[in-house]
Amino acid sequence: MSLTDPYAGRKPALTEPIESLRERIPGWGADLDPADRPSYPRESLDLKPEGAADGIPEQQPVHGYRERSIEHADLTPAFGTAQPLHGISGAIRRLAYDHYSEARAAHWLLLIAGDRVDVLTSTLRSFASTRPDNLLTETGIKAEVTHHGLRSRLGQKRADVVHHPLDPVIVAGPWVLGAWAGWRLVRRLRG
Template sequence: MKTSHEVDPHSHQHHHTGHTDKFQNDYPEAPPRPTREQLAHINGWGADLDRKDRPGVPMERTPPRFIPEPSGKVTQQEQNVEVLVSTERPGITPIFGTAQPPSGLSGAMRRAAFRWSENDMRHWLLLLGADRVNVVEGVVEDLAKGKVPNVLAEMGIKSEWQYNKAGLVKKVAIAGAVVGTVAYLMRRKER
């Protein structure tokens, strides 16, 4: 009986001696994995190893709490504002949000979006566009009420400057380049 290294001289298989050894020598072994002690300097590393280090442990229970499922059918919420419903789900869900009913141009865009299925890109692009239009509508509404919105503060510029200066500088540079290019093209078009 032949071992796996012996080759029958009459077979058509050729044995290349040293090929595998040479290949393995070209790639050194992977470095050993670091030990727990070597990784201990990383803040939060290994928090899942010891139960007392888990953030949720004081709230956890073993066995977990038994929370019974609600019995019976959920009572249908009263509908006193327009609620947009997906074409995939016939009828309205038992509970829904009423804080931001569709209104204005953004509302018209949302109504148009809900004519298409959720797997249609037009649905999502219209909803994204409606969100942007809604931001402008909010600024106009604030100005109409005599309130000047602090757009920079609402954009988080202070926090961005405090925690991500390089990112903020990059964003300002890109915005400046875009505005400059648009101004240049508009001026060139006038000539």
């Protein structure tokens, strides 16, 4: 493992001498001496918590592509494999991990877009099956009517009351827009 490996618990070497840093940056290194720290003498400088194992656990075997932040040199020693990347949503997520830092909004927006594409493809896949998704029950629209949804919110001083007018647009809007686009496509193909 390299010295800059974030999972090894070792800091990389300074790029310039301490004296140069102190001259250039006011207050740099004020807490280097443990006696100058507010928590002295009770602070423990032992980076290893009590009961922790020595060293890094054995690296889990990697089969194929695994998501890894570009900030890190290696994968974490253990990682999940239950949901491997697949299809268009996987390509979008791969783009986020391979090209953008976790500090960039593009990274997170691409991950959100990948999730939305995954939801859309799974919904479309369900319509092609013998048991398609039930939009009325799975979106909660039926529960709003049968289980006193609006009555449970009104008069309760709840903060979510202000977005009630937007709920139908957010929940039903994409479906109405999709139906309209499908209708236009069928009409164009016929004529």
